Amino acid sequence: MRHIPDEELHAYLDQALSRSQCVEIECHLADCPRCRALRDDLASLRDRTTALLGLVSPQRVTVPPPFSALRARPLARSRWKIYGTYAAALTAAVLAGFAGHSILDDKAMTDAKRSVSADPPIESLVFAPEPVPTASPIRTQSLQAASPAGASPARLADDRSIALPGRGDAPPLDIRSIGSELEIELDFGGLWETVPWEEAAALTENLVPRIAGLPVVEVRVQQRSATERPLVVVTQQDPNGNLVRTIEGPVGAVALLVTQQISRHGPSWGTSEPTRTRPEYLPAEDGSPRRSIRVATVMGRLAVDSLNLLRERLTLR
Amino acid sequence: MDNIESLYQTMYGSVVRFLYRKVWDEDRAEDLAQEVFIRAMAHQPEKPRAWIFAVAANLARDEARAAIRRKKHLTLLSNDPIPLSSPSRTAHESVERQEQVAQVQQALSCLSKRDREVLLLWDAGLSYPEIAGQTGLAVGAVGTTLARARKRLVDAHDQTDREEQSHAAHS
Structure with a gap:
């Protein structure tokens, strides 16, 4: 008597055989105790596999977002969702910056060139053991006021020997600046509020982004709605005096802000790759929670590699 | 369509x-x-x-x-x-579940790439012809691959489980 091979019984149990094949197998099973025993073993193996795979399933109930919302989203945006939205905006902004640079040689550009040539272009700094955080109290005066239009950019620090914090046995970081003079205009659109560190911590549920070891110059928040955490911009200063800004918020808002900044400051403004921060669950119209993806990114007149290294040092208090 | x-x-x-x-x-x-x-x-x-x-x-x-x-x-x-919808668990249950999940992850990683792919596609509800179309296998080979993948997954999981228990007994 020909017995049924394992794989055929698997296919039988998976209902992957034709009706005639099933009939053939069932006739054989009726007369063959050995194949019946094998079928039972394989059914048990199949059930165990299903149970094991069930253990590695998402824990929350998966509810698809409304299809209409999916349909309303253009493909290009969906392809670039999260990082891509950001990258597209960034690319467009950089291109616009280049175009502006080649077409217009206005005063701002002249100032920018002069400021770049005024200092040595590249400096290195090394992360040293953890210092006392200087996050609080912060300076809350407007940086815009400190750098009035037309005035040469202010320098906040001349001491280039300030040590940055390390993390355990992390390797030293080589931070390279593109330009060295400060551009300290904070010309973000919208209603922004400069707040003390502790207030920012309260508003953001203790999620104010900070690069460990760099003194915090200013924290600005934009409360977009009563139910979600605000958009946050934390400005810090590296030992060479460059301002570094960490922007944290909903991915769309961060992308927009980055685009605006690069459009205004030109291509010398670098931006790190974004990193995801804690998402939020906001009530949707139908009452079900909707997940809002949030990211943080670091901006400054530094090489992108340096900004990415700084991003690795981000802590969310 | x-x-x-x-x-x-x-x-x-x-x-x-x-x-x-x-x-x-x-x-x-x-x-x-x-x-x-x-x-x-x-x-x-x-x-x-x-x-x-x-x-x-x-x-x-x-x-x-x-x-x-x-x-x-x-x-x-x-x-x-x-997760918002996850039921509240005691710390013990949570740790136990994490261990179980880690064991299954470990067992899955013991499978060959093709076996794992076929197993996951089957568990996602694809038919044999659909799995065959995606993986490049003949339809007849899907059953063979699935049979092997299931056995390897369960064997690898049981072995990990035994090792864990042995480790716990020694410590």
């Missing part, structure tokens, strides 16, 4: 589950699943079920590469919030 919207309603959970077992991040799995369906709407594939899982597998592969490059996958996992 299947309607993408009806497929979206019926298959979304399966696609998220399939992706989750590749990227091990619930949020990311949902993001990728939504992207898959948006692409399906734009592309209108002739065999949408198989197409959806093929694209999902590609996206998961890209995601894995990106995760390795950025070396932040674990960070994302550890930063994830407690």
